[in-house]
Amino acid sequence: MILSLAAQGTQMLLVLLLAPLLTGYVRKLKARLLRRRGPPLLQPYIDLRRLLRKEAIVADSASWLFRVIPYVVFAVSWVAAALVPTFATGLLFSWSGDLIVIIALLGAARFLLALAAMDVGTSFGGIGSSREMMIASLAEPAMIMVVFTIALIAGSTQLSSVAAHMLVTGVGLRVSLALALVGFMIVALAENARIPVDNPATHLELTMVHEAMVLEYSGRHLAMIDLAAELKLLLYASLIACIFVPFGLVLGAAGPQTYAVGIAAYVGKLAVAGTMLGVLETVIAKMRVFRVPNFLGIALMLGLLGTLLLFVSRTL
Amino acid sequence: MHGLDFDVAHMLAGGLVLVSLMMLYQDRLYALINTLALHAFILALSVAWQAYIHNAPHLYITAAIALGFKALIVPAALRNIVFRLGIHREIETVVGIGVTMLVGIGLVALSLEVMLPVTTRADPLAREDIALALSVVLIGLLMMVTRRNAVSQVAGFMSLENGIVLAATGAQGMPLVVEISVAFSVLIAFIVIGIFLFRIRERFDTVDVGALDSFRGEHE
Numbered sequence: 001m002i003l004s005l006a007a008q009g010t011q012m013l014l015v016l017l018l019a020p021l022l023t024g025y026v027r028k029l030k031a032r033l034l035r036r037r038g039p040p041l042l043q044p045y046i047d048l049r050r051l052l053r054k055e056a057i058v059a060d061s062a063s064w065l066f067r068v069i070p071y072v073v074f075a076v077s078w079v080a081a082a083l084v085p086t087f088a089t090g091l092l093f094s095w096s097g098d099l100i101v102i103i104a105l106l107g108a109a110r111f112l113l114a115l116a117a118m119d120v121g122t123s124f125g126g127i128g129s130s131r132e133m134m135i136a137s138l139a140e141p142a143m144i145m146v147v148f149t150i151a152l153i154a155g156s157t158q159l160s161s162v163a164a165h166m167l168v169t170g171v172g173l174r175v176s177l178a179l180a181l182v183g184f185m186i187v188a189l190a191e192n193a194r195i196p197v198d199n200p201a202t203h204l205e206l207t208m209v210h211e212a213m214v215l216e217y218s219g220r221h222l223a224m225i226d227l228a229a230e231l232k233l234l235l236y237a238s239l240i241a242c243i244f245v246p247f248g249l250v251l252g253a254a255g256p257q258t259y260a261v262g263i264a265a266y267v268g269k270l271a272v273a274g275t276m277l278g279v280l281e282t283v284i285a286k287m288r289v290f291r292v293p294n295f296l297g298i299a300l301m302l303g304l305l306g307t308l309l310l311f312v313s314r315t316l
Numbered sequence: 317m318h319g320l321d322f323d324v325a326h327m328l329a330g331g332l333v334l335v336s337l338m339m340l341y342q343d344r345l346y347a348l349i350n351t352l353a354l355h356a357f358i359l360a361l362s363v364a365w366q367a368y369i370h371n372a373p374h375l376y377i378t379a380a381i382a383l384g385f386k387a388l389i390v391p392a393a394l395r396n397i398v399f400r401l402g403i404h405r406e407i408e409t410v411v412g413i414g415v416t417m418l419v420g421i422g423l424v425a426l427s428l429e430v431m432l433p434v435t436t437r438a439d440p441l442a443r444e445d446i447a448l449a450l451s452v453v454l455i456g457l458l459m460m461v462t463r464r465n466a467v468s469q470v471a472g473f474m475s476l477e478n479g480i481v482l483a484a485t486g487a488q489g490m491p492l493v494v495e496i497s498v499a500f501s502v503l504i505a506f507i508v509i510g511i512f513l514f515r516i517r518e519r520f521d522t523v524d525v526g527a528l529d530s531f532r533g534e535h536e
Contacts, residue, residue: 173323175330294341297414301337304421309330311428312444 007259008092012082014263015238019081019230020044022237022274029278044230048223056219059120069116070217070224073109077228080105081235085242087262088250089160097159099147102239103140106191109228110136117213124205128212131289135197135209138296139190142183145303149180150243152310159239163246176306176313181244183302188236190296192229195281197292207286237273238266245269321369325441328362329448332482336455336475337420341413345467346404349394352471356386359478366445366485375485381499382481390474390506397510398467401517416462420455427451445486452479466516466523470509477502 024044031038083097117125151157154165190197193210202208214225248265250258335355342348360383367375398404427450435443456476460469520527
């Protein structure tokens, strides 16, 4: 009991500590690929510390929602990220680590952030919210279809049992899983405001989506929102790692040494995911906002097709 | 039925359906022709895999025909036609890609719904191949219905024929004579369509089949 509580606590701290590092790694890698030196690897931590020390400036027209929402968004994102099995499955709160729950938590965070963006009444906040909602309304059905595909294969939406199923029973070569993986990656790019959908490094008013929403925030509020965004990126990387490449995951309760091996495997998987993201963002260009529906439509189509192809698979 | 044999066959057949849907998405002619070549290439792989697991050497000839004719010669000829018609830079105005894709998915669901109940006694591999082949055929027809450019309609026709070959190999292959004559009739059909393309172009200065409708007085 004590040990499983400690393992769960380790996982919560681990995701919180690793999230800025993953973002910093992707930024550094993108800069190196463009032959720039780039910010130091630990820059996101330095940014967070600086923002926490600074004074938070709040617009006169802001209501209490504007001040509360950064903390709620951060808390929700942290809980969601901590529920995904990162290095082990048999943790204390694994029973609540369900795909539907995680989608709902992220949806709640997105809703609150869009609300806060419109609270002050500036035009940028409105644009950002409406675009974010457009992308979300397309990404969520696609995500649900992908989850259905995975749930039909694994017989559960609970992440621990999905990972255990993939790891132990050997699902073989499944075209549905490949389709689900590609669909999942498209959704992850859209949800994290990464390059073909949104550019995380821009403040150009015509194109920004996520940055337009958080433009009014400063100081500790902005630190909370930045950390929540970094946690969300880590969460999607861990989800893909947990469902599609669960190798190295510790099943059930184990000792500290086994957990250490699991954590090493997890950090390795994050490095691979970060490298893939950095290379992808370097080689492709951002698409027009009006082409995003087609892009996310592909993810929805892949999810649907994956589910349909399951009906003619080995269970025939 | 060995697990892996079935899985690979299933993956290739599913890949063929996926490439069919990708064809619906393309709005540039060269990209469409490249996708058609990929379609034929996956068909050749699928047929070769069936030849391997059923130990049926004559299917290798079918695979070679698919690879040689459909993946290399026909796309090269289509590219040549597109270039000579001077439409290689045109972007086709496809209306409602999203709706068309959803209809395509619906056709996949329909063909599974139709084919799986009527073939309950058959070998699982044949069932799966026939169900997916029917959806490839239906998506090819959908492609021919929704496109207005005659070259895209030819591409839809070619992908439809690929679906028929997939169905035939799933049912332990058709006789070689039939197979070769089908391949040649498709090639002849392709040549005839190619000639017609140039005739249409000479007569109407476009390969948009909408021009034919107005010539018949349908949009008056």
